[in-house]
Structure formats: structure tokens, C-alpha cells
Amino acid sequence: MIFTKSKGLRGEISVPGDKSISHRSVMFGSIAKGTTEIHHYLQGADCLSTISCFQKMGIAIENRGDRVLVRGKGLRGLTRPDTVLDCGNSGTTARLISGILAAQDFDVVLTGDDSIQKRPMNRIIEPLSLMGARIRSARDNGCAPLEISGRPLRGISYTSKVASAQVKSAVLLAGLYAEGETSVTEPYLSRNHSEIMLRHFGAHVQTEGATAVIRPGPELEGRQIQVPGDISSAAYFICAGLMVPNSEILIRNVGINPTRDGILRIARDMGAHITLLNTHSGSGEPAADLLVRSSSLHGTVIQGSLIPTLIDELPVIAAMACLADGETVIRDAAELKVKESNRLEVMVRCLTAMGADVTETGDGMIIRGGKPLHGAVIDSCLDHRIAMTFAVAGLCADKETEILGGECVNISYPGFYEDLKSLM
Numbered sequence: 001m002i003f004t005k006s007k008g009l010r011g012e013i014s015v016p017g018d019k020s021i022s023h024r025s026v027m028f029g030s031i032a033k034g035t036t037e038i039h040h041y042l043q044g045a046d047c048l049s050t051i052s053c054f055q056k057m058g059i060a061i062e063n064r065g066d067r068v069l070v071r072g073k074g075l076r077g078l079t080r081p082d083t084v085l086d087c088g089n090s091g092t093t094a095r096l097i098s099g100i101l102a103a104q105d106f107d108v109v110l111t112g113d114d115s116i117q118k119r120p121m122n123r124i125i126e127p128l129s130l131m132g133a134r135i136r137s138a139r140d141n142g143c144a145p146l147e148i149s150g151r152p153l154r155g156i157s158y159t160s161k162v163a164s165a166q167v168k169s170a171v172l173l174a175g176l177y178a179e180g181e182t183s184v185t186e187p188y189l190s191r192n193h194s195e196i197m198l199r200h201f202g203a204h205v206q207t208e209g210a211t212a213v214i215r216p217g218p219e220l221e222g223r224q225i226q227v228p229g230d231i232s233s234a235a236y237f238i239c240a241g242l243m244v245p246n247s248e249i250l251i252r253n254v255g256i257n258p259t260r261d262g263i264l265r266i267a268r269d270m271g272a273h274i275t276l277l278n279t280h281s282g283s284g285e286p287a288a289d290l291l292v293r294s295s296s297l298h299g300t301v302i303q304g305s306l307i308p309t310l311i312d313e314l315p316v317i318a319a320m321a322c323l324a325d326g327e328t329v330i331r332d333a334a335e336l337k338v339k340e341s342n343r344l345e346v347m348v349r350c351l352t353a354m355g356a357d358v359t360e361t362g363d364g365m366i367i368r369g370g371k372p373l374h375g376a377v378i379d380s381c382l383d384h385r386i387a388m389t390f391a392v393a394g395l396c397a398d399k400e401t402e403i404l405g406g407e408c409v410n411i412s413y414p415g416f417y418e419d420l421k422s423l424m
């Protein structure tokens with residue numbers, strides 16, 4: 001995959017459905033009673049892993065492309081899978097499903113690809129064990145494969161050390177089955193799609209600040225779900241549109257939930273021209289069309305409560321900061337080290353290879369922007385967000401940028417390169 005400097009990106013696109021919301025729609029639909037009909041479901045490999053896991057547990061799921069039908073069997077309707085549950089590359093599948101599996105009346109083994117087998121699972125093993133779950137890392141290294149024996153659970157009040165929607169959601173899902181109330185408090189509020197969608201399915205969920213509380217039962221009811229476009233996928237076009245001169249891009253129907261819209265806030269803070277049009281809402285999630293124009297950008301500080309609202313966008317934001325005037329400081333982002341790759345280390349290494357002036361810190365990086373980028377050979381490390389980030393960086397760099405392993409964009413955005421080309 002080779003990219004060269006662009007003279008301008010123009011046109012209109014719709015990005016695929018939101019990954020986080022797609023996963024949850026199949027999971028919650030599977031444990032609801034009746035049919036859940038999902039529109040604009042993300043057909044990326046991660047969300048297909050979620051479908052396959054629930055099919056293995058006896059749920060009829062018809063994937064008709066843009067529309068997915070889930071014939072849910074209720075909270076107690078899952079059956080023991082004949083094989084290991086394979087989550088592929090998907091941390092969301094592995095962690096959220098564990099919260100459901102912890103409460104079933106059967107045993108399962110859950111695993112995934114090489115990357116998943118290196119990602120930290122103690123963050124869910126700890127709270128689920130406090131609830132009475134039997135869950136253990138088969139190799140005793142705090143990672144998958146996980147052996148989970150379903151047990152009756154009790155509610156807990158849990159304070160999480162990390163702001164993680166995956167941890168919060170795993171505990172809330174276990175709380176759906178537990179005796180008594182379960183609450184999760186985070187250092188900063190993470191994405192709240194589980195809280196919104198569980199309520200939409202009829203669960204008793206309340207929130208206050210960075211605390212979410214769930215009471216067990218009643219049975220969830222199948223629902224219609226409209227999945228908005230994924231702001232994390234739109235991020236590549238937002239940044240490309242801002243950075244490449246002579247660009248104007250309209251990105252249709254993008255989810256702008258305030259727990260996810262940090263990229264819009266930080267881009268504006270850097271001087272970006274982004275206009276929100278046609279703001280609307282579907283299944284409790286706000287969405288809008290985004291009109292993005294080339295802008296002259298300056299550095300900023302990204303830290304604290306903003307970090308969870310743009311965690312997956314930090315790679316492409318870091319690339320953008322390299323072309324902005326002045327210094328950008330990213331702090332409180334140590335979570336980047338435990339994503340599909342160590343995104344902190346990979347970003348600093350690859351941006352440096354392209355001529356950027358970047359220093360890694362313990363929990364982020366310092367970028368001294370305004371220096372021209374030049375092409376390089378970039379190993380994506382099979383991390384979809386790294387591949388897409390450097391495709392965009394390549395459009396702003398002299399000479400050629402080659403992305404190795406670029407097909408990994410299939411994880412979250414199968415048509416990414418075609419969509420990017422359609423704007424050239």
C-alpha cells in the first residue's frame with residue numbers, strides 16, 4: 001500500500017457503523033427476548049467475531065450485510081459452546097463477553113489472536129472475581145486464553161483504576177445477573193454506549209458523573225438499533241481534510257456522543273474548521289454530518305478527562321500535531337501501550353521515521369510540530385489504527401510512504417482505502 005502527497009481531498013463519504021455500538025447491539029440482542037434488528041452494523045472482522053461467538057452459544061443471527069437480525073433467547077438462553085470462543089483481534093468482544101459468561105451455568109474457554117493473548121485481562125478478572133466469578137488466565141499471565149466457569153454472582157461497588165468502557169461494561173453486564181446492585185466508578189467517564197443501550201433494552205441503569213449503577217433483571221426486550229457512523233473511523237478523514245491543503249470533505253451520519261467527541265473538541269482547539277450539520281439522534285445516540293475544511297493548525301495540550309473521549313483517535317491526532325505549528329503535549333495516555341499494539345511506542349518510532357520531532361514520555365508524547373514529513377516504510381504491526389493513521393500521514397509527506405500489513409484495516413474499516421481514494 002503506497003501513498004504520496006495529495007493536492008486536495010474533496011467529496012462526500014459515509015463511514016461504516018460504530019464499532020463499539022455494533023458489538024453491544026449483538027451482545028445485548030442475544031441476551032434479550034425476541035428479535036433485535038440492527039441497521040448499519042459494522043462488517044469489520046472484530047464485529048464479525050462477536051457475531052460468531054454468540055452463534056456458537058446457540059443464538060440465531062442472520063447477517064444480511066447492512067442489516068443484522070438477532071433472535072435473542074433472554075438472559076438465560078445461551079448454551080454451552082462446543083468449541084473455544086475465538087475473539088480474534090477484538091478486545092471489546094473478549095472483555096464484554098466475559099461479564100456475560102461469568103454468570104452462565106456452563107464453562108467456556110475464550111481466546112483470540114496473538115495480540116489479544118498479550119492484552120491485559122486482570123482488569124476484568126479482578127472485579128468479576130469479586131462478584132463471585134471463577135475466571136482464570138490459562139497461562140497464569142493475566143491474558144487470554146481465559147477459562148470461565150459460570151457462577152451465581154453478587155453485586156459489588158467497584159472503583160476501577162482505569163477509565164475503560166470495556167471494564168465498566170463487563171462489570172455492568174455481570175451486574176445484570178447478580179444479586180443486588182452493582183456500581184462501577186471510573187477515574188474519568190469512558191464511553192457510555194453500554195449504559196445508553198442497556199437502558200434502551202429495558203435494563204435498570206442509572207448514571208451520575210463517572211459512576212454507573214445497574215440493578216439485576218428484568219428480562220431485556222429485543223429492539224431496533226440504528227448504528228451511527230463511527231467517529232473513530234471518521235477521524236482519519238477529519239484529520240486528512242484538515243491537514244491536506246485545498247480539502248473539503250462532508251462525512252455523513254457520524255456518531256457525536258459527548259463521551260466520544262474529543263477529537264472534535266481538540267481539533268477546534270487547534271484551529272480546525274469543522275461544521276456540524278443535520279444533527280439528529282437514533283437509538284439514544286446523537287449523530288451529525290461533519291463538514292471539514294483545510295485549516296491552519298497550532299499545538300495544544302491533551303490530557304485528563306479528555307483522553308478517554310479520543311483514546312482511539314490519538315494516533316491520527318499525533319500525526320496531525322506533527323504538521324501543526326508549535327508544541328503538542330499528550331499526557332495521561334498510558335492506556336495506548338496496551339491497545340492492539342503499543343501505540344505510544346509505534347507512533348513515536350514511525351513518526352520519527354517520517355522526519356517528525358517527537359519524544360515519548362511515560363504516559364504520552366511531546367510533539368514539536370511544523371516540520372515537513374517525508375515518506376517512509378511503515379510497519380503497521382497489524383494494528384488497524386496505525387495503518388490508517390500512516391495512510392493519512394502519507395498524504396502529507398514528500399515522496400512515498402509504504403504501509404506494510406495494511407490489510408489489517410479490515411478489523412474496523414474494510415473499505416477504508418477505497419473511501420480515501422474516492423476523495424482524491
Ligand code: S3P
Binds near residue numbers: 020166311
Ligand atoms: C471500547 C473501549 C475502548 C476503546 C476500544 C473500544 C469499547 O477501550 O479503545 O477500541 O467498545 O468499549 P478501553 O475500554 O480499553 O479503554
